[in-house]
Amino acid sequence: DTAVSQTPKYLVTQMGNDKSIKCEQNLGHDTMYWYKQDSKKFLKIMFSYNNKELIINETVPNRFSPKSPDKAHLNLHINSLELGDSAVYFCASSQSGANEAFFGQGTRLTVV
Amino acid sequence: AQSVAQPEDQVNVAEGNPLTVKCTYSVSGNPYLFWYVQYPNRGLQFLLKYITGDNLVKGSYGFEAEFNKSQTSFHLKKPSALVSDSALYFCAVREGSWGKLQFGAGTQVVVTP
Numbered sequence: 001d002t003a004v005s006q007t008p009k010y011l012v013t014q015m016g017n018d019k020s021i022k023c024e025q026n027l028g029h030d031t032m033y034w035y036k037q038d039s040k041k042f043l044k045i046m047f048s049y050n051n052k053e054l055i056i057n058e059t060v061p062n063r064f065s066p067k068s069p070d071k072a073h074l075n076l077h078i079n080s081l082e083l084g085d086s087a088v089y090f091c092a093s094s095q096s097g098a099n100e101a102f103f104g105q106g107t108r109l110t111v112v
Numbered sequence: 113a114q115s116v117a118q119p120e121d122q123v124n125v126a127e128g129n130p131l132t133v134k135c136t137y138s139v140s141g142n143p144y145l146f147w148y149v150q151y152p153n154r155g156l157q158f159l160l161k162y163i164t165g166d167n168l169v170k171g172s173y174g175f176e177a178e179f180n181k182s183q184t185s186f187h188l189k190k191p192s193a194l195v196s197d198s199a200l201y202f203c204a205v206r207e208g209s210w211g212k213l214q215f216g217a218g219t220q221v222v223v224t225p
Binding site for chain 2: 042
């Protein structure tokens, strides 16, 4: 079983559309994250949830809205997609404290 | 504010030679330090971490890293590189238990036969 799974793996969509990326972890972790990796491979944290509560919210356009229905899931909804949103989005999870994060395989979003 | 720097965009090494990937950090409190590796079109894989204790940390695939508090560094090392070690390596730092996990810009490692 995949520890952190994201769907879809690839997403191609037109500007202005609304799309969602889903993430699930089966590790029993209490903290989940969304990261954005740009074309230069730079990784930037977007959001972090601990026990379904938002604890980190970086400077991200409010078109991006995370939702955590339970500790095992953290979804990312993006409204009014723009060309600059094209990137690879990674979901990750960790057990709170000083522990390492486990990453999903990523969702490559292409906005055309 | 915390930060992490990887001064080399790319490291080239011949197979069998030692590999070092550099990382320096800046935090105001105790640093929690991590190394990850990313293969093409894949997610990040955890290699090793330093939380406390021995300054030399051993991790997966024969990698190790040395924490140096005075130089605020956490360099990744492997005594004998393999062609299969060619990948993108990220250093990351978390300030305290609840700080965000912040990544360096990454270092591309190229191991030639």
